[in-house]
Amino acid sequence: MSPAADALPGSMVWGRRLELVLSEILSASVRWLHVVAGIAWIGSSFYFIHLDLSLKPREGLPPGVKGEAWQVHGGGFYQMIKFMVAPAKMPDHLTWFKWEAYATWLSGFGLLVLVYYMNADLYLIDKSVLDMTAPMGAAVAFFSLLAAWLVYEGLCRSPLGKHEISLALIGFVFLVGLTYAFTHVFSGRGAFTQIGALIGTIMVANVFVVIMPYQRKTVAALIAGETPDPAWGGYGKQRSIHNNYLTLPVVFLMISNHYPFFFATKYNWIIVAIVLLVGPLIRHFFNARHAGKDSPWWTWFVVVFAMMVVAWLSSNGPAGMKKSELPATPAFAQVNEIVMSRCSMCHAAEPVWAGIAAAPKGIRLDDPAAIKLHAKVIAINAALSSAMPPGNVTEMTTDERQVLAAWIAAGAPDK
Ligand code: HEC
Structure with missing residues (x-):
């Protein structure tokens, strides 16, 4: 226990400790839920895209069926058929897929608040990028999520929404433009999480605002004995394809x-631009393969090349740093x-920074031996x-x- 804590009455020490423990357990639980819900959502989404692509037509299928696929799993065989639009009458039991998506967003938003909005000074804002207060940073982050979703929704509903390629190109430029802007408003880490959360929000909104409502309309029409409009399925399908291609970039941004x-x-924003291309390209490989087409192996050469470009870009170091101009090896002092x-x-063993209770990630940098021990992570961070x-x-x-970089380049000498 720190000397400062010793000086407090016992009940306050316990109060403070309880608060820390509770906030850690809350953060861990919400993160756990977020990862598990995300796995369930992405897993079912990959599964259905695969199923859809692997359906094969054959003689003798019921009317209105697009095709059939056979699968083996868990000790039995599944015979899957897909009714385009809807079957002639409502089945007795129908499984819906929506809570995977909603739970991912709700828990993700909870984490965003817990980590980024409540600790905006550390994780969201960088005053050397743009000087703003923590509440202002959180407000800008939250409202830009909403605004970007509205723009996306507008684009999809405009005449442009009918031209997939143009929509994809404009969507790409829009996301890269936003990333560039965010890197000039937030810290690098804040900007990456923000753009990831923004794409994730668009994806969940696709489920909530388009895919589910049209599925409900279809079901309501069936119950009323009417024929559902085939266009309804098409709207949902378009958003489902967008989600499919956006999945890998979002996961990258979340772990970045x-x-x-x-x-x-x-060049952090260019790295995001590359990931926005590489993620869909990897999905393209699997989509082609699952549709039974020739596997486009060339995609992997592009992916490896692109990741090498990312490596080179990141080797340029932080803004303002010149790789070639390292000072002479400094003295350890x-x-x-x-x-x-x-x-x-x-x-430090007993941090003095307000709000930091223990050495973050267990990394102490408060004496020469500890500093030498952590030379590698000091270099990276x-x-x-x-x-x-x-x-x-x-x-x-x-x-x-630059001085730290020169010290590390010289092998982190201790003299
Ligand atoms: C204001 C407090 C603060 C200061 C000052 C600070 N850090 Fe940190 N550091 C943190 C926090 C908080 C984390 C945990 C970040 C997280 O949860 O992702 C951290 C994490 C780290 C990590 C672990 C990163 C990882 O990926 O696990 C390293 C290494 C590190 N800091 C090094 C440094 C170095 C070197 C300096 C000085 C140049 C420094 N820190 C200054 C608060 C600080």
Whole structure:
């Protein structure tokens, strides 16, 4: 227990500890739910796209059936047929797929609030990018989610919505433009999470606002003994295809906050643009394969090449840094001084930074031995990227990052 905590009355120490434990367990539980719901949603979505593509027509299927597929799983065989539009009469039992999507969004939004909106100073805002208060940052983030969804919805419903290729191109430019803007409003990490949350919101809204309502209309028509309009299924199908191609970029963006080279280097927005192309390309490979066409193996060469470009882009380091201009190898005392003055207020056995209860991620950087031990993670987070300090709250300069980079390039000497 820290000396400061010792000085408090016992009940307050316990109150504070309880608050921390509760907020950790809440965060862990919501994250657990988010990951599991996401797995269920993406899993069922991949499954149905595969099923749809593998349906084969044959003689003797009931009227209105597009095709049939046989599958083997869990000790038995499944014979699947798909009625285009709807069967002639309502079946007694019908399984709907929607809570996977809704639960993913609700838990994801909960996490966004818990991690990014409630700790906006650390995770969302970077005052050296744009000086704003935490509530302002959270408000800009939230309303831009809504606004971007409205623009997407408008595009899909406009005449452009009928031209898939043009819509995809404009959608791509729109998302890259937004990413560029976000990297000039939020911290790199905040921008990546924001664009991921934005695409995820569009995907869930597709389920909530288009796919489900048209499915309900179809069911209502069947119950009323009417023939459902075939166009209804088409609207849902279009959004379902969008969701299919957006899945991989979203998952990348959601895990990217563990990789400082992507979000905290100067070409971060171009990296997002590349991922927005690579993700759909990988889906294209599987879609073609599942439809029984020749597998487009060329896609993997493009993917590997694109990821090499991402690696090169990220090797350029944080904004303002010049790779070729490293200073002379510094004395360890200089490195020690920088880390002590920029990092140790949080990364200490007893942090002094308000709101930080223990050394984040268990990483202590408060004595020379600990600093040497962590040379590699210091390089990744604070020299070759600007992920740390979060939101650059302790105002580390580019020159200081260069000194750390030179120290690491020289093999992190301890003299
Ligand atoms: C304001 C407090 C604060 C300061 C100052 C700070 N950090 Fe951190 N650091 C954090 C927090 C919070 C996390 C955990 C981030 C998370 O949960 O993703 C963290 C995580 C890390 C990690 C682990 C990253 C990972 O992927 O697990 C490293 C390494 C790190 N910091 C290094 C540094 C270095 C080096 C400095 C100084 C240049 C520094 N930090 C300054 C708060 C701080």
